[in-house]
Amino acid sequence: MHPEFLMGNEAIALGALAAGVGVACGYPGTPSTEVLETVASRRGKGTYVEWSVNEKAAMELAAGASYAGARTLVTCKQVGLNVAADPLMSLAYVGVKGGMVVVVADDPGPISSQTEQDTRSFAQFAKLPVFDPSTPAEAYAMVIEAFSLSERIGSPVIVRPTTRVDHGYGIVEVADEHEWIQINAEGFVRDPSRWVIFPRLSCINHAAIEGRNAELTKEQSSSPFNRFETGKGRVGIVTQGVSFSYVMDALAHLSETTTEFKRPPVLKIGTPFPFPESLALSFLEGLDEIICIEELDPFLEHSLAELIGRHHLSVRVLGKLTGDVAPSGENTVESLTDLLARLLSVDPPRLPALPQAPQLPIRPPVLCAGCPHRASFYAVKRAMAGQKCVFCGDIGCYTLGNAAPLEMVDTCLCMGAGITIAQGISRVDSSVTTLSFVGDSTLFASGITGIINAVYNESRLTVCVLDNSTTAMTGHQVHPGIGRTLMGGTTEKVDIEALLHGAGVKTVKTVDPLDLAATVETLREVVALPGVKAIIFRSPCVVVARPTAHSVVDKAKCIACKRCIETIGCPAISFDGDKAHIDETQCTGCTLCEQICPVGAISGGVRP
Amino acid sequence: MSDVILCGVGGQGTVLAAKLIARAAMNAELPVTCAETIGMAQRGGSVFSHVRLDRADASPLIAHGFADLIIGLEPAETVRQLSFLRADGSVVVSARPVIPVSATVGGPPYNLPEIMAYLQDNVAQLVVVDIDAALRKLANPKVQNVVLLGAAAQTGALGVTLDELRKAIHEIVPKRFIDVNLRALEFGASL
Numbered sequence: 037m038h039p040e041f042l043m044g045n046e047a048i049a050l051g052a053l054a055a056g057v058g059v060a061c062g063y064p065g066t067p068s069t070e071v072l073e074t075v076a077s078r079r080g081k082g083t084y085v086e087w088s089v090n091e092k093a094a095m096e097l098a099a100g101a102s103y104a105g106a107r108t109l110v111t112c113k114q115v116g117l118n119v120a121a122d123p124l125m126s127l128a129y130v131g132v133k134g135g136m137v138v139v140v141a142d143d144p145g146p147i148s149s150q151t152e153q154d155t156r157s158f159a160q161f162a163k164l165p166v167f168d169p170s171t172p173a174e175a176y177a178m179v180i181e182a183f184s185l186s187e188r189i190g191s192p193v194i195v196r197p198t199t200r201v202d203h204g205y206g207i208v209e210v211a212d213e214h215e216w217i218q219i220n221a222e223g224f225v226r227d228p229s230r231w232v233i234f235p236r237l238s239c240i241n242h243a244a245i246e247g248r249n250a251e252l253t254k255e256q257s258s259s260p261f262n263r264f265e266t267g268k269g270r271v272g273i274v275t276q277g278v279s280f281s282y283v284m285d286a287l288a289h290l291s292e293t294t295t296e297f298k299r300p301p302v303l304k305i306g307t308p309f310p311f312p313e314s315l316a317l318s319f320l321e322g323l324d325e326i327i328c329i330e331e332l333d334p335f336l337e338h339s340l341a342e343l344i345g346r347h348h349l350s351v352r353v354l355g356k357l358t359g360d361v362a363p364s365g366e367n368t369v370e371s372l373t374d375l376l377a378r379l380l381s382v383d384p385p386r387l388p389a390l391p392q393a394p395q396l397p398i399r400p401p402v403l404c405a406g407c408p409h410r411a412s413f414y415a416v417k418r419a420m421a422g423q424k425c426v427f428c429g430d431i432g433c434y435t436l437g438n439a440a441p442l443e444m445v446d447t448c449l450c451m452g453a454g455i456t457i458a459q460g461i462s463r464v465d466s467s468v469t470t471l472s473f474v475g476d477s478t479l480f481a482s483g484i485t486g487i488i489n490a491v492y493n494e495s496r497l498t499v500c501v502l503d504n505s506t507t508a509m510t511g512h513q514v515h516p517g518i519g520r521t522l523m524g525g526t527t528e529k530v531d532i533e534a535l536l537h538g539a540g541v542k543t544v545k546t547v548d549p550l551d552l553a554a555t556v557e558t559l560r561e562v563v564a565l566p567g568v569k570a571i572i573f574r575s576p577c578v579v580v581a582r583p584t585a586h587s588v589v590d591k592a593k594c595i596a597c598k599r600c601i602e603t604i605g606c607p608a609i610s611f612d613g614d615k616a617h618i619d620e621t622q623c624t625g626c627t628l629c630e631q632i633c634p635v636g637a638i639s640g641g642v643r644p
Numbered sequence: 645m646s647d648v649i650l651c652g653v654g655g656q657g658t659v660l661a662a663k664l665i666a667r668a669a670m671n672a673e674l675p676v677t678c679a680e681t682i683g684m685a686q687r688g689g690s691v692f693s694h695v696r697l698d699r700a701d702a703s704p705l706i707a708h709g710f711a712d713l714i715i716g717l718e719p720a721e722t723v724r725q726l727s728f729l730r731a732d733g734s735v736v737v738s739a740r741p742v743i744p745v746s747a748t749v750g751g752p753p754y755n756l757p758e759i760m761a762y763l764q765d766n767v768a769q770l771v772v773v774d775i776d777a778a779l780r781k782l783a784n785p786k787v788q789n790v791v792l793l794g795a796a797a798q799t800g801a802l803g804v805t806l807d808e809l810r811k812a813i814h815e816i817v818p819k820r821f822i823d824v825n826l827r828a829l830e831f832g833a834s835l
Contacts, residue, residue: 041670041678204704205666205678281703289707369707387709388731390766394758396720397747399653402688441749598748605745607688621785 037209044201047172047208048139049074051179053083054210056217058106058134060085061094063481064510065113066148067202068141072111073513076522080213087513087522090451090481091120095138099123102132102192103231105221107183110138114153115450119482121158127192128162129241130233134221135187137179138164142198144331144366150431150450152364154332155196160309163245165252166194167261168308170280172206178261178306189248198331200278200366249310257315261306264315268298270324271380274316274336279329279367280304286373293385300380311339320344320351327379328355331367354379403436405608406583406624408575409502411549413437413444414604414628415573416471416500418552419559425469426461428454430483432475433509433577434502441605445473452482459486459495469563471498476532477507477515484539490568491540498563499541499570501532504577512580536570543569550575550643552631575644578624585625585642591615593637600629600638646697646803647706648796650789651725652717653742654681654691657789660816661715662693664793667816668808669697679704688744690721697803713801715792718742719759726766734769734801736792740776771795771835778831787828794832806833 042050048071052060060075060083062068076085088094091112098108112120117140124138140158143149159166167182169175175197186193229237256262275283283302291297303319305312316339320326328337337355344351354360360379362371377384403410413434416427429435429445430453438445447457458470474483479501490497507513514520516530536544545562547555555573562569594615601609601616608622609629618629618638625641648665650658662678669676680693696702708727716722716737729735739760747754763770778791790813796802797809806829813825 039670041666041676200679200704203680205676205680206704207670207675278704281701282705284701285703285707289710369703369705373707385709387727388729390727391762393723393726394755394762395752396724396759397744397752397754399689399744400746401654402745404688440746601745601748605749607745609748610743610745611748 037211037215039207039209041205042172042208042210043070043203043205044169044172044175044197045070045203046074047176047210048179048195048197050078050210051176052109052137052183053078053080054216055135055180055183056107056219057083057109058219058221059098059101060109060111061088061097062111063088063091063094063116064507064513065116065141066510067143067199068111068113068116068139069510069513070202071139072522075109080216082218085522087515089516091116092123095120095123095127098136099127099132102134102136104134104224106134107219108134108136110136112140113149114140114142114155115150117155117158119451124192125162126233128164128245129238130231131190131241132186132192133190134219135183136192137182137186137195138192139179139195139197141202142196142332144198147199152332154335155194156308156335157333159194159196163249164192164194165307166196166309168277168306169195169197169201170277170304170306171201172204173208174261174306175201176208176210191245198277204278252310253313256307256310256312259307259312262304262312262315264301264303264319267301269300270322272301272303272319272323272326273329274303274305274326274340275329276305276308276336277331279331279372282367282369282372283329285369286376289369289373289385290377290380290382294382297382305336308335308339311343313343316340316343317347320349323351325352325354327360327376328353329361329367329372329375400439401436402439402605402607403433404578405606405622406578406626407433408504408549408573408578408626409434409437410442410604410606411552411555411575411626411628412500412502412573413442415549415552415555416559417442417444419556420469420471420563423469424467425471426458428458428461428470428472430454430472430474430478432478434473434475437473439605441602451478452486455483455486455497455499456489458497459490459493462496470496471500471563473500473502476501476503476505476517479532480516480530484535487536487541487568488539495568496566497568499568501570501572503532503572503574506577506580508577508579512577532572541568541570544572546572546574548575548643549573550626550628552628578626581644583624583626583642583644585640586620586623587618587625587627587630587638587641589616589618590637590639593635595635595637597634599634600632603632604628645699646713646801647711648695648697648713648715648802649692649706649711649725649728650695650715650717651690651692651721653721654689656717657786658691658693658717661789661793662695663816664790664809664812665695665697665802665804667812668804671811672804672808674698674803675700677702677704690724692725713796713799715796717789717792719756719763720754723759723762729767732768734771734799735763735767736771736773736796736799737763738775738788738792739772769799769801771799773832773835782824782828782831784824787824790825790828791832794829795835798833798835
């Protein structure tokens, strides 16, 4: 063993490697992405790792590998689990042979997600055991334990970190590579009574799963991941995950500022489902009231209220359901300090009072300087000016096309949905022209299904594929269109033009979005055609390509009309009070502003 | 014990600076935790890292009013984080603003003199770094994070020494950038 300073996601990956993971797969999604990247960079010879096209593909691949006896790891974010829900729900009934751990990163806040869904609730719905780590070190230990539990009970097991654990760093004692467990998978053994799901098998296995979970309810009471610290008084705190450390800090602050502070007992739950009932019952002894502090769903609160009801205990349960704890958003040390001061009737610490701060600029996330998506959106905006259009966006960096001054995203729901939502809108309102924007990675992940649907059902639709040759938003992962794999090898590129032609799209044009005039002309011509047609806007992500040119403003020529600032919203361009100014440390020389300037005052860029 | 917040705008290098402090702490055998902004907010947004040194079982985030030191790579972002600082805390801040698009297309304006005056009036121990002068001398626009780290180490509030930071630079920074980062650290420490 040796200590390393690790991000939670890195600790999870090293835990899986120490547990002998043979096949690891997933789809990128903040805050889960670094798990698989770390498996790829730290793996030994015996581990296969891939970015699958989507979470469903990853889940099924891992299921097969586990049937064949390998230990397997699937990683995704909470909304990715929705995509993989179909295989996972059935796999819970069929079971696995090699240990299978599904790491699902939840995102309280949410900070970079569409929903605040809680994978603890999903695990309960799927009847699968779930671990809920509070620190990177605990996440490491839980992953190793989850593999061993999975193999012991023959079922997938979920590990559910949240953003602050995924992206928090701490010192973790990790196994040396020679200490990693070696698994020799025996290969697939034919057994239709086990691997072929039929109603009768499901009925038998359902009963067995309920029995197993009842057993785990007892077992998990002695898990080291569930523990309580004794305290004073008749009010106790029940908490989980990163909120546990916030509670500890909040209690420390209150004990510093309150004389004779009675530090309440605290129960921390690391295995929320199946719920460790006997441990909770012993915690409840002698208490009149418990405060449930958790993020996302009131999961512990529900579990405890049910337990208290079943055992006819006289303990009040305060939490989200009673309106005492905020129903949504992240917890923080200060929010919990205030909450506990109020509920424990003590004074909160006094903070230094600052005078009102001056008005500060706002910094919503924006497309990078030089981002080809900016040029694509601007070209569509110009080409479609004066027409009644609906622009259906999708999930990726290009969701940021919604911001002023582009304002080119009218809808955004989930991966791939822009293509199908556009079809629904045009079924109801035939007076509008619908255009869908979809990224290259999103097209492969789930956009292509919507395109086939549009062709088959004779929709009228223009699909704008924003192909920047990477999965940019999550940190530039490879995908099927690039010709490289996560193992580091080269592979066949899936050709987007051929894919669209194969799906029955008759008109597929490819443009360089940074050539504004040509792109606008192509758009006008293609959008006017009937049926389903596609335009591929192809230009590499600047963060990957790193172009080194930059444009400069000829201040003598600049007429201060601000068109370059007010039409495209490039973060490299500002107004110095008198003329436009381009920040050379940000500018990549994409030339979009040069093509927009009415007096030719900007030059020096080089179109990549 | 030391609780440090690094803040700035995505791309300014708060993450590397936080990693250098953490590595230096690890080398000094101090417990250390860190938390940072990752994901959508990185695209030109406000970013921060919280680094907590020598606190066993600390939560990854520092509470309002408890930070010992703020290292601000951007003035407005430093004001945004100022409520985290203890009454007697220190701030090391770059004087160079990064003006967002929103301030030029009708959003709230960027009033630099007002922002700097607010810092002068409300910070017990304020060090303002003329980063443009520093970067001209170092001929590399990417090392302002390490210049500020050097200045922060000099205040004594950082919790790790210059020597430990030098060692961390050797261990973490890619080889061809070690020299310029070492020079940036020394330059910051000499201010």
